[in-house]
Amino acid sequence: MECYACDREATQRCSRCGNAYCAEHGGDPNAPGGQALCAECLDPVSATPSGTVFRASLFALLGTSVLARRQGPILNVSVLGNFSFSDSPKTGMSVIVTACGDQAAANGLAERPG
Numbered sequence: 001m002e003c004y005a006c007d008r009e010a011t012q013r014c015s016r017c018g019n020a021y022c023a024e025h026g027g028d029p030n031a032p033g034g035q036a037l038c039a040e041c042l043d044p045v046s047a048t049p050s051g052t053v054f055r056a057s058l059f060a061l062l063g064t065s066v067l068a069r070r071q072g073p074i075l076n077v078s079v080l081g082n083f084s085f086s087d088s089p090k091t092g093m094s095v096i097v098t099a100c101g102d103q104a105a106a107n108g109l110a111e112r113p114g
């Protein structure tokens with residue numbers, strides 16, 4: 001069995017993608033904190049299908065949490081009119097409040113919007 005990245009004899013097989021790898025091109029599962037992963041799967045950038053998209057969504061998440069901290073516990077309020085069914089109490093208008101760790105604030109706002 002040969003290493004996927006070089007010509008040396010592979011000593012491990014990646015538990016994620018199945019690549020055979022030598023001691024230089026992957027983690028050692030016998031080492032403390034080591035994982036049976038090849039160098040490709042150990043590297044977070046190449047392991048992610050699209051590194052740019054991943055980083056973009058990470059920034060988006062970061063932006064949301066910063067906004068949330070500035071505006072208190074309420075993250076988002078959605079009022080659903082439900083169109084033609086809005087005159088029935090069961091399928092009628094509903095309010096969805098998304099709060100960050102403050103259930104009481106969400107409940108209060110949902111019951112008395114504004």
Ligand SMILES: [Zn+2]
Nearest residue numbers: 003006022025
């Ligand atoms: Zn190798």
Ligand SMILES: [Zn+2]
Nearest residue numbers: 014017038041
């Ligand atoms: Zn791998």
